[in-house]
Amino acid sequence: xxxxxxxxxxxxxxxxxxxxxxxxxxxxxxxxxxxxxxxxxxxxxxxxxxxxxxxxxxxxxxxxxxxxxxxxxxxxxxxxxxxxxxx
Amino acid sequence: xxxxxxxxxxxxxxxxxxxxxxxxxxxxxxxxxxxxxxxxxxxxxxxxxxxxxxxxxxxxxxxxxxxxxxxxxxxxxxxxxxxxxxx
Amino acid sequence: xxxxxxxxxxxxxxxxxxxxxxxxxxxxxxxxxxxxxxxxxxxxxxxxxxxxxxxxxxxxxxxxxxxxxxxxxxxxxxxxxxxxxxx
Amino acid sequence: xxxxxxxxxxxxxxxxxxxxxxxxxxxxxxxxxxxxxxxxxxxxxxxxxxxxxxxxxxxxxxxxxxxxxxxxxxxxxxxxxxxxxxx
Amino acid sequence: xxxxxxxxxxxxxxxxxxxxxxxxxxxxxxxxxxxxxxxxxxxxxxxxxxxxxxxxxxxxxxxxxxxxxxxxxxxxxxxxxxxxxxx
Numbered sequence: 001x002x003x004x005x006x007x008x009x010x011x012x013x014x015x016x017x018x019x020x021x022x023x024x025x026x027x028x029x030x031x032x033x034x035x036x037x038x039x040x041x042x043x044x045x046x047x048x049x050x051x052x053x054x055x056x057x058x059x060x061x062x063x064x065x066x067x068x069x070x071x072x073x074x075x076x077x078x079x080x081x082x083x084x085x086x087x
Numbered sequence: 088x089x090x091x092x093x094x095x096x097x098x099x100x101x102x103x104x105x106x107x108x109x110x111x112x113x114x115x116x117x118x119x120x121x122x123x124x125x126x127x128x129x130x131x132x133x134x135x136x137x138x139x140x141x142x143x144x145x146x147x148x149x150x151x152x153x154x155x156x157x158x159x160x161x162x163x164x165x166x167x168x169x170x171x172x173x174x
Numbered sequence: 175x176x177x178x179x180x181x182x183x184x185x186x187x188x189x190x191x192x193x194x195x196x197x198x199x200x201x202x203x204x205x206x207x208x209x210x211x212x213x214x215x216x217x218x219x220x221x222x223x224x225x226x227x228x229x230x231x232x233x234x235x236x237x238x239x240x241x242x243x244x245x246x247x248x249x250x251x252x253x254x255x256x257x258x259x260x261x
Numbered sequence: 262x263x264x265x266x267x268x269x270x271x272x273x274x275x276x277x278x279x280x281x282x283x284x285x286x287x288x289x290x291x292x293x294x295x296x297x298x299x300x301x302x303x304x305x306x307x308x309x310x311x312x313x314x315x316x317x318x319x320x321x322x323x324x325x326x327x328x329x330x331x332x333x334x335x336x337x338x339x340x341x342x343x344x345x346x347x348x
Numbered sequence: 349x350x351x352x353x354x355x356x357x358x359x360x361x362x363x364x365x366x367x368x369x370x371x372x373x374x375x376x377x378x379x380x381x382x383x384x385x386x387x388x389x390x391x392x393x394x395x396x397x398x399x400x401x402x403x404x405x406x407x408x409x410x411x412x413x414x415x416x417x418x419x420x421x422x423x424x425x426x427x428x429x430x431x432x433x434x435x
Contacts, residue, residue: 001285001303001336003271008119008174010090012143012167016134016153019167024088024143026119026174032269032287037300039124042088042143047277056273056285056303061148061322062334066277073149073166075088079334080273080280087269087287095206095261097177099230099254102221103240106254111175111230113206113261126203126211129175129230148235160236160253162175182380182435184351186404186428189395190414193428198349198404200380200435213385216349216404235409247410247427249349262372262390262423264358293356293374298387308364317360317372317390322409323421327364340421341360341367348356348374 001056003082004029006049010042018072025049025078027057032085043076054082088143090169091116093136097129105159112136112165114144119172130163141169175230177256178203180223184216192246199223199252201231206259217250228256262317264343265290267310271303279333286310286339288318293346304337315343349404351430352377354397358390366420373397373426375405380433391424402430 008026012019023045029038034054046066049055055078057063063077095113099106110132116125121141133153136142142165144150150164182200186193197219203212208228220240223229229252231237237251269287273280284306290299295315307327310316316339318324324338356374360367371393377386382402394414397403403426405411411425 001305002300003303008172010143010169011171011173012169013134016166018152026172032301039089040119042090044088047274056271058334058336060336062325062336064149065279065332065334068332071152071155073145073152073164075145075147075149077334079277082271082273084272085269085287086272095259097230097256098258098260099256100221102255103253105239113259126176127206129177131175151236158239158242160232160239160251162232162234162236182433184404184430185432185434186430187395189429190427192413200433213350214380216351218349238410245413245416247406247413247425249406249408249410262392263387264390293388308361317358319421319423321423323412323423326366326419326421329419338421340364343358343360345359346356346374347359 001058002029003054003056006051006053006055007040008051016073018070022072032087041076043078044074045078047078047081049078049081056080056082088145089116090143093138093140093142094127095138103160105157109159119174128163130165131161132165134165134168136165136168143167143169175232176203177228177230180225180227180229181214182225190247192244196246206261215250217252218248219252221252221255223252223255230254230256262319263290264315264317267312267314267316269312277334279331283333293348302337304339305335306339308339308342310339310342317341317343349406350377351404354399354401354403355388356399364421366418370420380435389424391426392422393426395426395429397426397429404428404430
């Protein structure tokens with residue numbers, strides 16, 4: 001999983017029916033130092049994260065688990081809001 | 088998921104029978120600023136996207152969900168047309 | 175999926191029994207402009223592609239679909255020969 | 262799988278219920294020479310690894326195996342502590 | 349799949365029980381020219397490969413196929429020893 005900051009929202013015509021009602025957030029992966037690393041991506045949100053918050057997310061099939069039993073076609077999903085990082 | 092712009096079409100001899108009738112589009116991933124990022128790729132289209140449109144797509148097994156119950160061998164699929172990106 | 179050119183063949187002692195009889199080709203991913211992008215890789219071929227041909231391939235679990243019901247341990251597979259790319 | 266060093270811990274509001282009680286560690290992938298390679302990431306720990314230890318981890322769906330039958334939404338997991346690397 | 353050279357062995361405290369008895373080798377991906385490309389990684393070996401040999405390996409879920417029905421948590425596996433590469 002990676003750390004990220006929520007930087008925006010994305011609205012799509014939910015052409016794929018199983019995406020109906022799924023919140024899509026634009027996130028920027030960050031290092032533990034909070035420096036941006038890599039490219040922004042769109043992730044499904046199931047935890048109610050807001051713009052500016054630090055979250056962590058999973059990639060791949062696991063991103064669809066919180067939406068089961070619906071088969072949501074997502075490959076990235078926010079699964080928690082970060083309370084603390086201790087290094 | 089990532090944002091992308093549809094930049095062309097690809098026609099293949101559908102040697103794999105399960106690809107018969109699947110629309111294949113050439114897409115260029117973009118950043119929220121619309122700058123191209125990374126390499127173009129071929130994605131299956133199930134939403135009727137056209138050349139020049141901004142879409143978002145999934146990678147991996149999830150790309151085949153819209154075509155179920157047929158097992159389409161695709162690893163990238165367009166799942167929506169972008170209405171708005173708010174950062 | 176990505177575009178690629180077939181650049182060679184690979185012969186292996188088929189230590190994994192499920193690979194017996196599977197044709198393995200060396201492919202070089204290419205951009206729509208036909209410029210090489212990234213590293214060559216080995217892909218399973220189920221479409222009878224020949225050296226020098228332009229193909230497109232899938233990565234991941236989907237690469238094994240054409241060989242079902244045998245569980246072939248492959249993570250890249252050629253699924254079509256490119257007829258035309260229109261940009 | 263890759264080698265890594267445990268460099269910290271991460272505490273999250275376990276918004277995804279299936280993550281409750283799962284230890285999350287911050288790890289830095291390393292080369293056999295112990296030089297850092299690539300970006301830090303967050304991995305689920307099922308082996309009781311401590312900060313400073315050398316571990317190896319898996320990415321993808323396999324990362325959730327140690328937690329079965331719970332479907333934990335993780336895409337990286339520590340599966341062993343390194344005793345020796347012989348090159 | 350990618351080509352690689354076996355460069356060492358890794359011994360771990362098999363904290364994950366399903367890894368017990370699985371041989372873990374350190375491999376360096378190589379190009380067809382035999383030049384090293386990218387970072388070394390740890391792969392499960394089911395073909396009896398030795399240090400110095402050229403092999404090819406799969407990434408992802410397919411890496412666990414040779415060990416079925418045990419669910420081994422591995423994301424890279426050697427599936428053959430290279431006899432010849434023809435370009």
